[in-house]
Amino acid sequence: MPKFYELTPQERLAVLVDAGQLDQADADAYATQAALPEAVAEHLIENQIGQFSLPLGVLRDLPVNDALYQVPMVTEEPSVIAAANNGARIARLNGGITVTTMPHRVTGEVVFDGLADLAGAKAMILAREPELFAVAEQAHPSIVRRGGGLKTIEVVIIADRWLKLQLAVDPQAAMGANIVNTIAEAIGHHVGQWLNQMPLVAILANHSTALTTATVQLDPATLATAHQSGEMVAERIAAISALAEVDIDRTVTHNKGIMNGMTAAVLASGNDTRAVEAAVHAHASHTGRYLPLATWQLRDHQLVGTISLPLPVGIVGGAMNALPLVQVNQRLAHITSVETLQALIASVGLVQNLAALRALVGPGIQAGHMALQASALAMAAGATGAEIKLLTDALQSQDKTLANAKQLLNELRD
Ligand code: NDP
Numbered sequence: 001m002p003k004f005y006e007l008t009p010q011e012r013l014a015v016l017v018d019a020g021q022l023d024q025a026d027a028d029a030y031a032t033q034a035a036l037p038e039a040v041a042e043h044l045i046e047n048q049i050g051q052f053s054l055p056l057g058v059l060r061d062l063p064v065n066d067a068l069y070q071v072p073m074v075t076e077e078p079s080v081i082a083a084a085n086n087g088a089r090i091a092r093l094n095g096g097i098t099v100t101t102m103p104h105r106v107t108g109e110v111v112f113d114g115l116a117d118l119a120g121a122k123a124m125i126l127a128r129e130p131e132l133f134a135v136a137e138q139a140h141p142s143i144v145r146r147g148g149g150l151k152t153i154e155v156v157i158i159a160d161r162w163l164k165l166q167l168a169v170d171p172q173a174a175m176g177a178n179i180v181n182t183i184a185e186a187i188g189h190h191v192g193q194w195l196n197q198m199p200l201v202a203i204l205a206n207h208s209t210a211l212t213t214a215t216v217q218l219d220p221a222t223l224a225t226a227h228q229s230g231e232m233v234a235e236r237i238a239a240i241s242a243l244a245e246v247d248i249d250r251t252v253t254h255n256k257g258i259m260n261g262m263t264a265a266v267l268a269s270g271n272d273t274r275a276v277e278a279a280v281h282a283h284a285s286h287t288g289r290y291l292p293l294a295t296w297q298l299r300d301h302q303l304v305g306t307i308s309l310p311l312p313v314g315i316v317g318g319a320m321n322a323l324p325l326v327q328v329n330q331r332l333a334h335i336t337s338v339e340t341l342q343a344l345i346a347s348v349g350l351v352q353n354l355a356a357l358r359a360l361v362g363p364g365i366q367a368g369h370m371a372l373q374a375s376a377l378a379m380a381a382g383a384t385g386a387e388i389k390l391l392t393d394a395l396q397s398q399d400k401t402l403a404n405a406k407q408l409l410n411e412l413r414d
Pocket of ligand 1: 142143146171172173174175176177178179180181204206272275314316317318319
């Protein structure tokens, strides 16, 4: 009897239906809604029974380092791409965003627990370090041929108990998780033989200090809204940014808004959204307090916005070659290097934050949100096809509640 994971997707659905865990109509929904080639979906993950699609939109003309980029974004939240476009428009009026990146490095850690002589073990490892570079090269020769591989080793004693080898690896154009894991395990095995002990752990660290920094300088006049002068909006954005540095309720929401855009761009790039999120939130807490990822300050009558954060992403490897639209997205955004991708993701975060703060200090976030939320409400009420636009339009001047949407839909259908 084959195991569940050994079945075809159709057979897995049949098992769920036979077990009374899924009805046939829902099984048919899983079987028929497909965005990926069947073979790709089936082999990318375990226990695959269907596909889950999200809309892909584009952020137009994001001005980064003197060029305009078209950035694909994948999200289910209606207002995200509209807000990003609005933020990018303001950045364009102000000469665009300047981005710098630090060398792309991924860290691995090999940790030994309970060694009798920590200092002696550390001295021995440092003395035999060149051997470890050879072990790393043997474990992953192709990354060395590409100019990458293990670059530095630091040996650290933690809490008088653990001995850690901290490995800095250059993964070239890849995100590098698997590359680092391969190297860390080989080094762990090798050093384990010297110490006559298995390492406690030998794996990638999702923590990163290789930062991408994006800055934009805004003339307050470009921030004016229908009811507020640009100067007032700029002052209020600086004030809300300062609040985010001391009020955790604001900080978390401030950063969530930034991740709205960044995660959408990371997902469209085929990268690991969890790796980026873990690294980013660790960075937000690197002082011991959770701080805003982007800040806005008034300097010489200009509003200066800066975002600085680690972005562990790649442009090859992982699922990127398997997901057909990732290649298309890379071509649309002209992403030919990790640095370009990092620059675009950081810039998306910055303009996303700008648009959110400008709305917050001005008309509030709900006006724009609810207008865009109307289509989601129309679909939740049961509108299909052409009804969605008709009901969305009708809802603009009405109470945006599900009950009202359902009533309006009934009226439309009469
Ligand atoms: P891969 O294992 O796919 O490694 C990338 C491969 O791409 C390399 O081995 C290399 O193979 C090939 N390649 C082709 N061109 C280049 C180039 N120019 N530069 C570098 N490599 C190139 O991916 P990663 O190591 O990047 O790992 C990323 C994946 O790991 C993601 O899917 C992530 O979700 C997953 N992951 C994440 C973890 C975490 O975050 N904690 C843990 C484990 C996995 P060759 O040289 O042989 O051609």
